Every structure is written in structure tokens, then in C-alpha cells.
Amino acid sequence: MNVTITEENAGTRLDTVLAGIVPDTSRTDIQNRVKSGHITVNGKTVKPNYKVKDGDHIEFFERENVEADIEPENLNLEIVYEDDDVAVVNKERGMVVHPAAGHASGTLVNGLMAQLDNLSGINGELRPGIVHRIDKDTSGLLMVAKHDVSHRHLVDQLVEKSVTRKYTALVHGVIPHNLGTIEAPIGRNPKERQDMAVVDDGKEAVTHFNVLERFDKFTLVECILETGRTHQIRVHMKYIGYPLAGDPKYGPRKTLDVGGQLLHAGTLGFTHPKTGERLEFKSELPVYFTDVLEEMRQAEK
Structure with missing residues (x-):
């Protein structure tokens, strides 16, 4: 596929122009193809933010x-x-x-x-x-x-940020307020490269949460992702002092021995890519999770 830029698009970013011209594609995909050299301008590789000029010749190369x-x-x-x-x-x-x-x-x-x-x-x-x-x-x-x-x-x-992603999590500590938003950038932990952490030069990360139930030493919360960084909920809840129960990486040394963090992606919603219909799906908490909650409820009676 070849495209010649006209005067009406001159001065606009390359990725923006092509995302509006090329069918069944996205700006993100265009950016990736430009970076990989599968899209050239006048026979040369450029950056996605290149400002196109009248008469520029854009050539597409198929990826293998x-x-x-x-x-x-x-x-x-x-x-x-x-x-x-x-x-x-x-x-x-x-x-x-x-x-x-x-x-x-x-x-x-x-x-x-x-x-x-x-x-x-x-x-x-x-x-x-x-x-x-x-x-x-x-x-x-x-x-x-x-x-x-x-x-x-x-x-x-x-x-x-139009995909709905809601998670249920059990965290250490009793959260006093019912609602909260954590807005803190996440990147590689400079002290432990296998872990993620809140760092000044990290990527934007936003998590909303609301309290579902309180126990003596734990809180059941619903976390709603606005962004989707690696380990986002686990890192953010630790950052505000309420790490996930059972989390061997980000939880406290003494946590619940349940085989991993108590975190469940229970609601997923998105727009169907072909029909445009809004779809939403729900998944009940797994038995291992509900068993822990029931034990806590019984212990507090």
C-alpha cells in the first residue's frame, strides 16, 4: 500500500494521518509499524511523530x-x-x-x-x-x-481506558474510608529488577477502589483499573499500606498461606470490535477465595 500526502494533511503527525486513512488499524499499530521500519517516508525511516509534508510518499511493507x-x-x-x-x-x-x-x-x-x-x-x-x-x-x-x-x-x-476491569481483592489492614483513588507511576524497582514499584519515572498508573467488607485485620475491596500496568493492584495497595493477602512478592512476611495473592478479575466489559455492542461479563469468586472469607466471618461471630 502506498499513500501520497496532500496539502490538507501537511503539518500533521504521521501516525495520526495514517490512522485516519488506513482501514482496520489503530494509531498504536501504526506507531509500532513505523518504529519497526514497515512504514517509510520517501524511502526513509522516520519517527511516528514526524510531521508530514505535502507530496510525501508513504510506503507500507508487509510484516512477516x-x-x-x-x-x-x-x-x-x-x-x-x-x-x-x-x-x-x-x-x-x-x-x-x-x-x-x-x-x-x-x-x-x-x-x-x-x-x-x-x-x-x-x-x-x-x-x-x-x-x-x-x-x-x-x-x-x-x-x-x-x-x-x-x-x-x-x-x-x-x-x-474504555475497557471495564474490576477486581476483588483481600488486603491486610482495615481501610477506614469507603472509597479511594491511587494515582502513582509504576516502573521497575531499582533495587529489585524482578519487582515493580511506585517510582518517579514510572508509567502513569491509576487504580480506584471501594470497600466491600471489613474484618478484624483485613478488608475486602473492589479495585477498578483505569490503567493496566504490570502488578498494578498489588503494587498500589502495598504503596498505600494495605498489601494483598497471600501475596508472596508484595505482601508482608507473615501473610495468609493460600497459594498466592487473593485477587480475582471478576468483571470485564468492552465494545465488540465488529458490532459496536457493549459487552460485559462477570465471574464469581472461586471457592478457595470464598472459603477464606467464610472462615473470617465465622471467626468474628
Whole structure:
């Protein structure tokens, strides 16, 4: 595909112009293609913020599709919704989302490749269909793209902060107020590179929360993500002094021995990339989570 810039678009950012011209794409996808050299201006590579000039010749180069070298596995995933464009899966605790070092099999992607007929390839050969992730020991809902057009639309919604993502979490301590917003940037912990932390030069991160139930030493909260940084809820709740119960990485040394953080992605809402219909899905708290809550309720009677 080739595009010649006209006077009416002169002076506008390259990514903005192309996102409005190229069908079934997004500004984020255009930026990635420019950075990778798959879009050139007058035969040269430029930055996405390049201001186009009248007569500029834009050339597109197709990206090579790499077949995913992943073994499909019948893992009996709970697919709560599926059509030709998207799927929604309810991930169980303890399952890694995609293959990585030390996790070549048994991942959500292995299961998706066995149960779904198509998956998008835009996120690389190890992450087919994966639009967003949740941690290994976090349970709950994830949206999956079945082709690249859907993938771009869903990513755009994440960027625009229009995806509804609500989590239920049990945290240490008794939160005195009913509502709160945590707005603190998140990046790599300079002291421990495997961890995330609130750091001055981190990426924007916003979490809203409201109290659902209070116990003697714990609080049950609903957390609503405005952004989706790695370990965001776990890092933010620790930052304000109420770390997640059962969290081996960000929780206190003495926490509940329940096999991981008590965090469940219970509500997921997005706009269907083809029909424009607003979809919302809910997942009940898993038994291991409700058992902990019931024990606390019984102990306080």
C-alpha cells in the first residue's frame, strides 16, 4: 500500500494521518509499524511523530507472519463467550498466560490453541490472541482476539481506558474510608529488577477502589483499573499500606498461606470490535477465595 500526502494533511503527525486513512488499524499499530521500519517516508525511516509534508510518499511493507511453535493442549479452559472475532476466558489461579522461560506448556495460550479455531498474531508468536494479561496466581476474566483486526480494536480500547476491569481483592489492614483513588507511576524497582514499584519515572498508573467488607485485620475491596500496568493492584495497595493477602512478592512476611495473592478479575466489559455492542461479563469468586472469607466471618461471630 502506498499513500501520497496532500496539502490538507501537511503539518500533521504521521501516525495520526495514517490512522485516519488506513482501514482496520489503530494509531498504536501504526506507531509500532513505523518504529519497526514497515512504514517509510520517501524511502526513509522516520519517527511516528514526524510531521508530514505535502507530496510525501508513504510506503507500507508487509510484516512477516510467524507461525506459533506452541503445542496445543486440551486444558479444559472455561470459555465464557466466543464468536468469530473475540473470546472471553475465565482463567484459573496458578495458570501462566503465555509461554515463557520455565513455562513452555500448560499455559493459557496452549489451551486456547486447542479450543479456539483462530487467534490473532499481532502480539508475536508466543502470545497469539493475548490482548492483556493477568498474573499467574490471579484468577478471572481475560479478553482474547481471534484475528488482528479485532486485536487492534481491543488494544485501542485499553489505550483509551474504555475497557471495564474490576477486581476483588483481600488486603491486610482495615481501610477506614469507603472509597479511594491511587494515582502513582509504576516502573521497575531499582533495587529489585524482578519487582515493580511506585517510582518517579514510572508509567502513569491509576487504580480506584471501594470497600466491600471489613474484618478484624483485613478488608475486602473492589479495585477498578483505569490503567493496566504490570502488578498494578498489588503494587498500589502495598504503596498505600494495605498489601494483598497471600501475596508472596508484595505482601508482608507473615501473610495468609493460600497459594498466592487473593485477587480475582471478576468483571470485564468492552465494545465488540465488529458490532459496536457493549459487552460485559462477570465471574464469581472461586471457592478457595470464598472459603477464606467464610472462615473470617465465622471467626468474628
